[in-house]
Amino acid sequence: MKNANPEAQKDFDFMKEILRLKKEPEEVKKENLFLKKAAAFFAKEID
Numbered sequence: 001m002k003n004a005n006p007e008a009q010k011d012f013d014f015m016k017e018i019l020r021l022k023k024e025p026e027e028v029k030k031e032n033l034f035l036k037k038a039a040a041f042f043a044k045e046i047d
Helices: 006-046
Strands: none
Touching: none
C-alpha cells in the first residue's frame, strides 16, 4: 500500500490496529489460563 494516497494508508493502518486489538483479549485469556495452570502446578510442588 505504499503507493496509496495518505488518507487511504491512514484508514488501512487504523483497520489493521482494530483487528489487532480485537484479537488481543483472546490472547490475554490464553496467557492467563496458562499462568493459572503453572501457578497450580508449582503450588503442588511446594507442598
